[in-house]
Amino acid sequence: MSAPPSLTLDGHARIGAVPVFGPLRLTLSAGRITCLLGPSGVGKTTVLRLIAGVDEVTEFTGTITASDGGPLSGRMALMAQGDMLMPWLDVLGNVTLGARLRGMSRDVARAREMLARVGLADHADKRPHALSGGQKQRVALARTLMEDRPIVLLDEPFSALDARTRAQMQDLSATHLAGRTVLMVTHDPAEAARMGHAIHILTETGLEDVTPPAAPVPRAVDDPETLAAQGRLLARLRAPA
Numbered sequence: 145m146s147a148p149p150s151l152t153l154d155g156h157a158r159i160g161a162v163p164v165f166g167p168l169r170l171t172l173s174a175g176r177i178t179c180l181l182g183p184s185g186v187g188k189t190t191v192l193r194l195i196a197g198v199d200e201v202t203e204f205t206g207t208i209t210a211s212d213g214g215p216l217s218g219r220m221a222l223m224a225q226g227d228m229l230m231p232w233l234d235v236l237g238n239v240t241l242g243a244r245l246r247g248m249s250r251d252v253a254r255a256r257e258m259l260a261r262v263g264l265a266d267h268a269d270k271r272p273h274a275l276s277g278g279q280k281q282r283v284a285l286a287r288t289l290m291e292d293r294p295i296v297l298l299d300e301p302f303s304a305l306d307a308r309t310r311a312q313m314q315d316l317s318a319t320h321l322a323g324r325t326v327l328m329v330t331h332d333p334a335e336a337a338r339m340g341h342a343i344h345i346l347t348e349t350g351l352e353d354v355t356p357p358a359a360p361v362p363r364a365v366d367d368p369e370t371l372a373a374q375g376r377l378l379a380r381l382r383a384p385a
């Protein structure tokens with residue numbers, strides 16, 4: 145994996161005549177996890193999709209740049225909202241989809257290992273329709289973590305998981321994402337308090353920074369400083385705009 149750059153999105157966005165966000169300047173520090181929270185519809189997914197280069201409806205005026213000056217394409221892995229699994233491929237085929245699309249041979253052993261880590265070793269031969277929502281989301285997570293990319297974009301990656309599995313997948317992801325430049329959109333203050341090296345809230349008027357706990361990521365769920373940060377975040381999210 146090449147060294148992860150920092151990324152900066154600087155600009156404003158609209159869909160037709162309707163402003164989505166901006167002016168906004170968001171920096172994702174190199175090798176760190178940045179958590180982005182905020183009310184529904186404020187533009188978090190739009191920010192993530194613009195960085196990913198997959199937004200075809202938003203008119204963005206501004207720049208999205210990497211600190212090393214290099215292109216972003218080919219250096220990013222994206223886990224979009226919704227599992228985006230191919231219904232005609234089995235679980236193993238979905239987890240190795242990236243290699244298939246690049247015309248490379250599949251690393252089946254690594255894919256099976258990744259499936260075991262997300263708790264789906266016994267589901268490799270199933271099609272997505274035979275999985276629960278939380279299982280599908282873990283397949284999508286495994287597919288994203290299979291991609292050895294320096295920049296990783298995750299849109300509510302654990303939203304369909306029960307509390308225990310969610311904590312396990314956060315731990316797993318923190319291990320795999322260590323040293324990568326990560327944007328994680330989430331609605332969960334507890335998740336941001338556990339996972340974020342930087343935490344921002346996107347509001348109609350711009351970006352607000354929330355100081356994360358000092359402990360390394362992933363922080364213990366019952367660590368007092370983590371719980372205090374979770375409380376601060378929740379209070380801020382509940383406050384009137």
Ligand SMILES: Nc1ncnc2c1ncn2[C@@H]1O[C@H](COP(=O)(O)OP(=O)(O)OP(=O)(O)O)[C@@H](O)[C@H]1O
Pocket residue numbers: 159164182183184185186187188189190191201
């Ligand atoms: N394809 C589209 N066409 C028109 N408007 C859109 C489209 N996609 C998103 N929008 C609008 O853009 C705005 C930002 O949407 P976005 O999905 O980025 O919000 P969000 O903060 O991620 O919301 P949520 O937390 O509910 O996922 C919303 O007002 C939404 O209605």
